[in-house]
Amino acid sequence: MVGVCFAVMSRNVEELIDYLERLVLVKFSSDERAKLAQELPKILEFFRALDQVKELERYEPLFYVHDVPGRVRDDEPEEPWMKHEDLAMNAELVGEGYVKAPRTVVE
Amino acid sequence: MDWIRQPAYRLVELFRSDPSKIVDYVDSVYDRIQRVEPLVKAFITIRSREELLEEAQRIAKNVDSYVLPGILVAVKDNISTRGIRTTCASRMLENYVPPYDATVIERLKRAGALILGKTNMDEFAMGSTTETSAFFPTKNPWDLSRVPGGSSGGSAAALAAGEATLALGSDTGGSIRNPAAFTATYGLKPTYGLVSRFGLIAYASSLDQIGPMARCVEDLALLLQVIAGFDPRDATSLPVAVPNYLEELNRLWHEEPRLRIAVLRSLVEVSEEGVRKVFEDALNKLCSRHECEDVEVPYRDQIVAAYYIVAMAEASSNLARYDGVRYGLKTSFEGRSWIDVYTEVRTKGFGYEVRKRIALGAFVLSAGYRDAYYLKALRFRRLLKEYFDGLYKRFDIVVSPTMPILPPRLGELVSDPLRMYMADINTVIANLIGCPAISIPIGFYNGLPVGLQAMSKPLNEVTLLYLGKELQESLGYANLVSEVIR
Numbered sequence: 224m225v226g227v228c229f230a231v232m233s234r235n236v237e238e239l240i241d242y243l244e245r246l247v248l249v250k251f252s253s254d255e256r257a258k259l260a261q262e263l264p265k266i267l268e269f270f271r272a273l274d275q276v277k278e279l280e281r282y283e284p285l286f287y288v289h290d291v292p293g294r295v296r297d298d299e300p301e302e303p304w305m306k307h308e309d310l311a312m313n314a315e316l317v318g319e320g321y322v323k324a325p326r327t328v329v330e
Numbered sequence: 331m332d333w334i335r336q337p338a339y340r341l342v343e344l345f346r347s348d349p350s351k352i353v354d355y356v357d358s359v360y361d362r363i364q365r366v367e368p369l370v371k372a373f374i375t376i377r378s379r380e381e382l383l384e385e386a387q388r389i390a391k392n393v394d395s396y397v398l399p400g401i402l403v404a405v406k407d408n409i410s411t412r413g414i415r416t417t418c419a420s421r422m423l424e425n426y427v428p429p430y431d432a433t434v435i436e437r438l439k440r441a442g443a444l445i446l447g448k449t450n451m452d453e454f455a456m457g458s459t460t461e462t463s464a465f466f467p468t469k470n471p472w473d474l475s476r477v478p479g480g481s482s483g484g485s486a487a488a489l490a491a492g493e494a495t496l497a498l499g500s501d502t503g504g505s506i507r508n509p510a511a512f513t514a515t516y517g518l519k520p521t522y523g524l525v526s527r528f529g530l531i532a533y534a535s536s537l538d539q540i541g542p543m544a545r546c547v548e549d550l551a552l553l554l555q556v557i558a559g560f561d562p563r564d565a566t567s568l569p570v571a572v573p574n575y576l577e578e579l580n581r582l583w584h585e586e587p588r589l590r591i592a593v594l595r596s597l598v599e600v601s602e603e604g605v606r607k608v609f610e611d612a613l614n615k616l617c618s619r620h621e622c623e624d625v626e627v628p629y630r631d632q633i634v635a636a637y638y639i640v641a642m643a644e645a646s647s648n649l650a651r652y653d654g655v656r657y658g659l660k661t662s663f664e665g666r667s668w669i670d671v672y673t674e675v676r677t678k679g680f681g682y683e684v685r686k687r688i689a690l691g692a693f694v695l696s697a698g699y700r701d702a703y704y705l706k707a708l709r710f711r712r713l714l715k716e717y718f719d720g721l722y723k724r725f726d727i728v729v730s731p732t733m734p735i736l737p738p739r740l741g742e743l744v745s746d747p748l749r750m751y752m753a754d755i756n757t758v759i760a761n762l763i764g765c766p767a768i769s770i771p772i773g774f775y776n777g778l779p780v781g782l783q784a785m786s787k788p789l790n791e792v793t794l795l796y797l798g799k800e801l802q803e804s805l806g807y808a809n810l811v812s813e814v815i816r
Contacts, residue, residue: 284708288764
C-alpha cells in the first residue's frame with residue numbers, strides 16, 4: 224500500500240497529467256496544466272488519509288447503501304415508450320435511421 | 331395579495347376557492363423575476379410568460395384534480411425536461427433538448443405544477459458554490475457579493491429571491507442542503523432510492539438523489555409527497571409505500587414526541603464562529619424540549635476523502651458517455667479518428683473542474699490504484715454506515731451545522747479546491763450512507779444565513795420534517811424572501 228502511494232507521489236506530475244489525459248481523452252491547456260500540477264499532489268495526498276484507518280480491510284466494500292438487491296426486469300421486449308426519431312433528435316448526423324459516428328480507424 | 335411570499339400549501343387552498351387567482355399569481359411571480367433576475371441570475375432558461383399563463387388557464391379550469399395546481403416550480407438544470415433545454419450548466423449540453431421528462435417532472439406535471447424554468451448549478455453538479463457553471467455564477471440574494479452555495483445554487487437563490495414558490499435540486503454530497511443553508515431556505519435530501527433518478531443527468535449514481543427545496547417545512551413535505559415513490563425505470567428505486575408526509579407531520583406536531591438527539595460535537599467545533607454561535611442558540615432551544623447528547627464523528631478527513639474518491643470514480647464512468655455523437659457538443663468527423671473527435675469534444679465541452687474530476691476518477695479506478703483508493707474508500711463507506719446505523723439505534727436525529735462556514739464571497743472558495751472539498755464534510759455523510767438529511771434555516775450572522783442539518787435513519791423523513799417544523803415555529807424563519815439589494 225505504502226509502496227503504491229509512494230509511486231504515485233514520486234511520479235513526475237507532468238507525466239501523470241499526460242497519463243490522465245490519455246486515460247480519459249481530454250486535454251488541459253498550459254495554464255490548466257500548471258494549476259493541475261499544483262492541485263494533483265495535494266488531492267492525492269489528501270486521499271491517502273484513508274491509510275490511517277486501522278483494520279479497514281475487515282470491512283467489505285459498500286457499493287450500494289441498501290440491503291435490497293438491485294432489480295433487473297424480465298428479459299422480455301416492452302412496448303417502446305419513445306419514438307426512434309425522438310431518441311435521435313440530438314444527434315447531428317443521422318442517416319437511414321442510424322446515428323453516424325467517427326471512424327475508429329483512420330489511415 | 332403578496333403572492334411572492336405565499337407558501338404553496340396556502341396558495342393551493344386559495345386557488346381551490348378561486349381558480350382565477352392562478353393567473354394573478356403567475357403574473358406577479360413573473361414580474362418579480364423580471365425585477366430581480368438580472369441581479370441574482372438564478373436561471374439558465376426561463377419559460378415565457380405567455381406559455382406559463384396559457385398552462386395556468388388550462389389548469390384553472392380543473393383545479394380540484396391537482397395536488398399543486400398552478401404552483402411555479404424552478405427545476406435544477408440537470409433534471410430532464412421534455413422540450414426544454416437541459417444544459418447541466420455545461421457547454422457540453424448547451425443546446426441539448428431532452429426528448430423525455432424525468433419521472434419527477436412527469437409527477438409534477440400530473441400534480442398540476444408549472445415548470446417555471448431551469449436553474450443554474452455547478453457544471454454537472456461538481457462544485458459547492460455554483461461558480462463552476464459554464465455560463466455565469468449565481469449570486470446570493472442575501473448578499474450579492476457572495477455565493478448561494480451549490481451545486482443547486484440556482485434553485486435555492488430563486489426561492490430566496492422570490493422567483494419561485496418551490497424548487498427541485500439534486501444532492502450528491504450536499505448540493506441541496508448547502509445552498510439551502512446559505513440562502514435561508516429549506517432543503518431535503520431524501521433517503522437514497524425514495525425519489526426516482528430516472529431522467530436525472532448522472533454525476534455519481536450511488537450518491538445522487540433528487541429532493542425538494544422550499545421556503546417552509548410544509549411545502550417541503552408537499553413537494554416530497556409529489557415526487558417520492560417507486561419507479562420501475564430506476565433500478566435503485568425502493569419498492570416502499572410513501573406516507574402522506576403532510577398528514578404525518580401534522581400528527582407528530584400534535585403528539586409532540588420527545589426526541590433523542592445526537593450532536594456531532596466535533597463538527598460544531600470546527601465551524602466558523604458565526605455558524606457556531608447561531609447553531610448553539612438553536613440547539614439550546616431544541617435541547618430544552620428534547621434529550622440531547624454529544625457524540626463524536628470518527629475520521630473526519632477520511633469521510634471527505636472517501637466521498638471524493640467514490641464521487642470522482644463514478645463521475646468518470648458516467649461522463650464517458652459524452653462522445654459528441656448521440657447528443658451534446660459536436661465537431662467535424664471528416665477524416666478524423668474517433669479518438670481525435672472524442673478528445674476535442676470533451677476538452678471543449680467540459681470545464682476544468684469536470685475534466686479534473688473525471689481524470690482523478692479514472693485514476694483511482696485504474697490498474698494498480700483501484701485497491702489503494704477506490705476499494706479502500708468503499709470499505710470506509712461501510713465502516714461509516716455501520717457507525718451511523720449504531721447511532722440511529724440510540725438516537726432519532728443526528729444534528730450539526732449544515733455548513734461549517736458562512737456563504738463565501740464569489741471566487742473565495744472555488745480557488746482553493748481542498749478547502750472547498752473540506753467544506754462538504756457535514757453533508758457528505760448522508761450521501762455515503764444513504765440516509766435522509768434536511769437543512770433548516772436557524773438564523774443569521776452579520777446578515778448571512780446559517781442552517782442546521784438533521785439526519786435520521788433511512789425512510790424517516792417525517793421525523794426530520796417534524797424537527798424542521800419545530801425550529802420553524804420557535805425561530806420564525808418561514809417564507810423568507812430577500813429584498814435583493816444591489
